[in-house]
Amino acid sequence: MKRKLPSLATLECFEAVIRHGLVTRAAEDLNLTQSAVSRQVSNLEAFVQQPLFVRRRKRLMPTDAALRYLRSVxxxxxxxxxxxxxxxxxxxxxxxxxxxxxxxxxxxxxxxxxxxxxxxxxxxxxxxxxxxxxxxxxxxxxxxxxxxxxxxxxxxxxxxxxNETIQPVISPDHYANPDVLSYEHLQMSTRPSAWPDWLAAQKIEAMPSKIGPTMGHFTMMIEAVRSGLGVAVLPSMYVRDDLKAGRLLAPFGPAVTSHxxxxxxxxxxxxxxxxxxxxxxxxxxxxxxxxxx
Amino acid sequence: MKRKLPSLATLECFEAVIRHGLVTRAAEDLNLTQSAVSRQVSNLEAFVQQPLFVRRRKRLMPTDAALRYLRSVxxxxxxxxxxxxxxxxxxxxxxxxxxxxxxxxxxxxxxxxxxxxxxxxxxxxxxxxxxxxxxxxxxxxxxxxxxxxxxxxxxxxxxxxxNETIQPVISPDHYANPDVLSYEHLQMSTRPSAWPDWLAAQKIEAMPSKIGPTMGHFTMMIEAVRSGLGVAVLPSMYVRDDLKAGRLLAPFGPAVTSHxxxxxxxxxxxxxxxxxxxxxxxxxxxxxxxxxx
DNA sequence: CATTATCATGATTAATACTCATGAAGTGAG
DNA sequence: CTCACTTCATGAGTATTAATCATGATAATG
CATH class of the missing domain: 3.40.190.10 (Periplasmic binding protein-like II)
Incomplete structure (x- = not known):
């Protein structure tokens, strides 16, 4: 009895797009053209009969269902x-x-x-x-x-x-107040102690006005910050390019070495x-x- | 980074051949031709660069490595x-x-x-x-x-x-002695109490001259019995056709209902x-x- | 604004999956 | 032993899927 399964090429393209956050990057990683990867993603959506990405500003943002599926697959x-x-x-x-x-x-x-x-x-x-x-x-x-x-x-x-150094970053379009506590604090599930560690290093003991949603994927988090959802404490290594290019700002204080x-x-x-x-x-x-x- | 993987079609054909013991049966099950399944098995052998089956008497007997691979895959x-x-x-x-x-x-x-x-x-x-x-x-x-x-x-x-009834069977070509204890007792890993149960039901308390190898797959066990490796206690349901066709004999005593x-x-x-x-x-x-x- | 980057899609090409036909070998009945 | 049927492997051809090239629309950047 044959199983009902998408092809492995399809699944690997789907995975790479989520991992890289860009179809073009995924294609480079897989040594395929952007077109092939784009098609495979569409093929998988057709196969499972539902959209797996929200198309927004020339990027593909995975749905919750897509992330769950990827985590198991x-x-x-x-x-x-x-x-x-x-x-x-x-x-x-x-x-x-x-x-x-x-x-x-x-x-x-x-x-x-x-x-x-x-x-x-x-x-x-x-x-x-x-x-x-x-x-x-x-x-x-x-x-x-x-x-x-x-x-x-x-x-x-x-x-x-x-080691890893971490620092809070924000979108330049949404930076208005130098008080880091005035923004929503976005959380990384793979870095649960990032906010407490950074605040402790600055000797800040107060609480933020709002704790924001938790995400597990750096690229998605960077996109959320750039969209103005809030401030996130992220590893410097991963935001270096965005800071240099001015797509993100780090105005709240220095990077600190994480535990x-x-x-x-x-x-x-x-x-x-x-x-x-x-x-x-x-x-x-x-x-x-x-x-x- | 693309993984090194055989195709799913290949893996399903490989699996079906082992499960059915015959390429033709596997093909029926998958709604493919025998030829397609035969090729896919050869494709997988080429991909992994080793034989996965011993070709014997128009049948494919899986190697130990093939069985291990299937069990994990x-x-x-x-x-x-x-x-x-x-x-x-x-x-x-x-x-x-x-x-x-x-x-x-x-x-x-x-x-x-x-x-x-x-x-x-x-x-x-x-x-x-x-x-x-x-x-x-x-x-x-x-x-x-x-x-x-x-x-x-x-x-x-x-x-x-x-319920399940079980009985010892032997190849007609190798049946010489009515004493079931004189043969090698082949073991089914999914039926660990088959031999003790059947012997107890016959009020036989002695031990066999030899305990044979353990296998987990009925089709393979039936083939081993027919080749003369020994006697196996198998579910009647699974040996009915072979008994009717005379390919196997059940001369040692009646089938008993298993626990x-x-x-x-x-x-x-x-x-x-x-x-x-x-x-x-x-x-x-x-x-x-x-x-x- | 000009240039570059990004994704989707039409048309085409390339690769893989599958079928049909055939032959060699094995099986079982008479 | 012969004959009819079964089984697997393989050549040649067909069908389907994967991938590329080219293009256009839109977004991002300087």
Whole structure:
């Protein structure tokens, strides 16, 4: 009995559009044309017989239903790939290293550098999965991952890569009052302590006039801020371009170093394997280079 | 970053061939030609760069690696369908009933009868998942399932459908000694108490000369018996055709009713929903008809 | 305002899925 | 043993889906 399923090409395009926030970026990532990706998104909407995106200002904003669907489907695709590569690696000499990455960190920091690793390790095939949390990576049985946290990952060895600085940003069109508490405070679900940490560092003890909605996706949050929904405390790394271009302002005070940071993690029983050690050694050197920048 | 994945059509053909044990049967089930299914199996072997089947006597016997791969992949496909239909059902008036079935029971008993249900309930769309155990069905969040067991399924309402009778069978080409203990006793992982139950019912307390390998798949077990690997205690329902055709013999004694049987199960919180009640009412009547046969 | 970026869509091309036909080998009955 | 039927693999061809190129409308930026 055949199942009722969209094609994998369709699902991967859908996923990439949500992850990148732009059809054009998604297409680059998948090595397809913008047209192909646009069609696949429309194909999926036709297949499920409902719109999955709100079209707004030449951008596609995913519906809640679309985000829920992606959250359940994306790990399935990751596991399917893992199992397929596992099957293949049982017949080849090459080693497969399953690497878990946070979407924005992965696309903005690591992917541009990853060619350096693959160039020097042709015997190690990378299988890259994306996840938002440590739990995601555990569930997917990754060999290594770049996770965000405080360094304590139960059952995993962790190696500090870099800190994260965070700062509140606002849209220039909506900036009127220098008092950060006068705005709605938008929340990042992956950064629950961002607001308290930043306010504490400024010695501000009062409460904001309003706590805003919670979102899990940086690109969407940046769009919400630019639309004037409120102020969000975001990692400096992710808003650097928008600040430089003047699309966002950071007028409320300096960026502060968060309690959490980025760590390379690996299950205890794998942390000393040759492939994990090779990747760790390479990545720690890259992170040192970034600190020297 | 695009994943390295075989197509869904490929995976479904691979799955169907293993489930049915014959390319031709798999093709019928999928409403494709034998040729298409044969090609897809070869496509997958080429994709993963290893044979997934041993070709023997016009049949395809899956390798261990193939079975492992299927066990991990099949539930992923089930869940992907469930989530897709869930997404679709949030926008339609139709109800989706997610039904879990045991592979052999499903294909041999229920599927031939299922048209009777869909004919009378056009408002209920069926989403059919296969699993081997109660745990499989729990994990997949089915609305209802036909499970094998003793009637105790924690957190689930159960309705008895039918008993199962089991009996030891052997290949006519290898039958020489009427003492069942003189043969290797092949084991079914889904029927761990089959041998003890049957022997106890015959008042046989001695042990067999050899305990044979354990398998989880009826079709493969039947093939192993026919090849002369030993004797297996199998459900009468599944060996009826082979016995009638003389491909198997049951010379050691009568079939006995197992302690376990087939039950329709549904999570407690769903058991009184309209869709589950509709399916339950229909299936209990079908099971009564079978008893009257 | 001019230039660039973005998405949707018509027309066309490329790739994959599938069918029909055929042949070789296996199975079972007489 | 012969014969009829079944089964799988494969060549050739057809059908369907995926993807590209080109274009236009709209949005964003300097």
């Amino acid at each position: 994306s790990p399935l695709l990751d596991t399917l790939e893992t199992e397929t590569l596992r099957l293949m690696s049982s017949s080849t000499e090459n080693q497969v290293l399953t690497l878990g990455l946070l979407p924005t960190f992965g696309s903005r920091w690591l992917m541009p550098r990853l060619g350096g690793f693959t160039e020097h390790h042709h015997d190690i095939q990378l299988n890259i999965l994306t996840g938002l949390t440590f739990e995601d990576f555990k569930r997917a049985n990754v060999d290594v991952a770049v996770a965000y946290g405080n360094g304590n990952f139960a059952g995993y060895r962790s190696f500090h890569l870099m 959490n940071g980025y760590y390379l993690i690996s299950p205890d029983h794998l942390a000393n394997s040759k492939k994990v050690a090779a990747f760790k050694d390479w990545l720690l050197i890259e992170a040192q280079k970034k600190k020297a920048d | 099949s539930p992923l496909l089930d869940t992907l369908e469930t989530e897709t239909l869930r997404l679709m059902s949030s926008s339609t008036e139709n109800q989706v009933l997610t039904l879990g079935l045991l592979p052999t029971f499903g294909s041999r008993w229920l599927m031939p009868r299922l048209g009777g249900f869909t004919e009378h309930h056009h408002d209920i769309q069926l989403n059919i998942l296969t699993g081997l155990t109660f745990e499989d069905f729990k994990r997949a969040n089915v609305d209802v399932a036909v499970a094998y067991g003793n009637g105790n399924f924690a957190g689930y309402r159960s309705f008895h459908l039918m 376990n049987g087939y039950y329709l199960i549904s999570p407690d919180h769903l058991a009184n929903s309209k869709k589950v009640a509709a399916f339950k009412d229909w299936l209990l009547i079908e099971a009564q008809k079978k008893k009257a046969d």
